[in-house]
Amino acid sequence: MDYELSARERAWRDEVLEFIAEHVDEELAAESRSRGNEGRGPRAQRFLQALKDRGWWGLAWPEEFGGLGKTAIEQWIFIDEIETAGAPMLPLTVTSVAPTIMRIGSEVQKREWLPRITAGEIDFALGYSEPEAGTDLASLRTRAVLDGDEWVINGQKMWNTMAHTATHNWLAVRTEPEAPKHKGISMMIVPMDAPGVSVQGIWVWPGLRTNALFLDNVRVPRDHLIGERGMGFYYAAMALNFERLSIGSIGMARRHFRAFVATVRERVVDGRPLREDPWVRERLARLQVEIDAARMLGFETAWTLDQGRMPAAESSMAKIYVSELSQRIADTGCEILGLNGQLHAEDPGALASGRMQWLYRIAPMLAFGGGTNEVQRDIIGFMGYGLPRK
Ligand SMILES: Cc1cc2nc3c(=O)[nH]c(=O)nc-3n(C[C@H](O)[C@H](O)[C@H](O)COP(=O)(O)OP(=O)(O)OC[C@H]3O[C@@H](n4cnc5c(N)ncnc54)[C@H](O)[C@@H]3O)c2cc1C
Incomplete structure (x- = not known):
């Protein structure tokens, strides 16, 4: 591979650096430090709005989904410079969940969720881990049972980091208890304001908050199961791959x-x-x-x-x-x-x-x-x- 940036990539980096010079200052970095993960402050909101105004929210998304169709290298340049400057990062909703929905969702689901993510209406917490299922995610026990046109969900998630500020949860649940454990999981979108959802804070060493999430007879519409039923383990692996690109x-x-x-x-x-x-x-x-x-x-x-x-x-x-x-x-x-x-x-x-x-x-x-x-x-x-x- 060639490690040299092309002329187009260099021009893009200059544009990103110009944007940073205009929109990032020490006060924004200090606000982000002091708030930790307790939601965005006014300066971070203004910064993210400026990103959206430029169409940089889904910059590596294909144009058909409201993105700019930038290459992965261009996205890497953007993340590298923005993080080095200390500006708020694009959330995992945009860099991990949305690209997964683009690949696995039905046409109806893409039309339903992607424009709302682009508009900044939706912010996901990531609900994979459970008390007895971290690395061994396929052992998860949270159950979803179909009742008419709704899924009824019961269980507990652990380390559900953004649950206290998120609008929705991107939740791995067991839908096929009889299937081999990797094949019995599905991915579901659960609104945080659905009756039966509750959140308990857990504060960890750097002073940041994560959460335990409890689901008690939570009902979501049938089409909140994203992609194919029973394929959730592989979809979660795909989303985690995208997540690692940011980490x-x-x-x-x-x-x-x-x-x-x-x-x-x-x-x-x-x-x-x-x-x-x-x-x-x-x-x-x-x-x-x-x-x-x-x-x-x-x-x-x-x-x-x-x-x-x-x-x-x-x-x-x-x-x-x-x-x-x-x-x-x-x-x-x-x-x-x-x-x-x-x-x-x-x-x-x-x-x-x-x-x-x-x-x-x-x-x-x-x-x-x-x-x-x-x-x-x-x-x-x-x-x-x-x-x-x-
Ligand atoms: C602060 C914090 C925030 C988090 N945020 C989220 C979140 O938002 N959403 C979410 O879903 N999860 C989140 N997690 C969960 C995190 O992803 C898990 O902690 C992680 O996947 C490990 O799972 P575990 O804690 O159950 O440890 P375990 O899986 O029990 O692992 C314990 C140790 O054993 C090792 N180990 C386990 N299996 C193997 C193996 N097969 N081979 C070699 N070594 C192995 C592990 O590497 C680890 O060192 C968060 C965790 C923390 C602490």
Whole structure:
């Protein structure tokens, strides 16, 4: 493959950078940091509206669904630059669920859901995991039974992260209890305001909220089952593949690394500038090389998609490398900056605006979000190298 951007891709990157210069500032980044995942603040709303006004909401969607028909590489350039700038990201509704509906939904379902997603009316929480079904998703127990023209759903989901702000849930449910476990699952869209849906908050280490979701005789219309009945396991795998394309971007860690390097340039410890310490210089150089390598892995994943192939092994490689590199950057940052590097941004003694401690707390989530890294290594083995499945 050719790692050089074409003239068209360079022009697109310039357009994205111009947009960022106009719409992203430190206040927007600070608002996003302070809100965590408790919904979007007014600045983030304005930013996302500006994206929509440009038609960049579904930028890699085909034109027939209201997108711009950009290539996967163009989408990668966009995500890389937007994340590096610290702007709010396109939600997984747009980058994971919608592309799946485009491929598996009936014509009626595409006409029903895609325009509403484009209009920003719909925001999904992703309801795959259950207390006894994480990696082994095919063991999920939430049941949906057909009653006349409605599905009746009962069960519990775990780690349903955006459930407290979402309008709908993209829910994996068991519809065929007699079938082999991988073949008995279907994907359903469940409105969050349907009677019988309840949400309980769970706060996790970086200070973010996720949720347990309870479904008690929840009724949804029959055509809320998306695609074919019993194919949900494969549809969830497809959506997770798209999800990994977003998680496998080094943009966030790259942004924090830049701020960290800026602090190292200025910082003097015991009368000696940190920038003159050979050990510090060697560590920074090593991380910079790894960041560039991570960007190339993301680029290759996008390129594979543009060749018409599903980059299952490539997206797993990028996801593992980015998540583990983010942890290495945070470890090194906290080590080099010392105790002040571990303080929160609001603390007057904090160094690098508290970014290294933040990365230290958030990076482990990247290692299991969208499927754990152990499982990604298995995927690389059997999809990338044809090794037997475990
Ligand atoms: C903060 C947070 C947010 C999340 N958000 C969502 C969300 O929005 N929607 C959603 O559906 N899920 C979400 N998840 C769930 C997440 O995807 C799962 O935690 C993850 O898939 C692992 O499942 P598990 O926790 O059940 O661990 P387990 O599957 O029990 O795994 C435990 C450990 O065993 C290893 N392991 C398991 N099986 C194998 C195997 N076959 N080979 C090798 N190693 C193996 C795993 O890699 C892991 O290290 C979230 C989780 C957290 C903590």
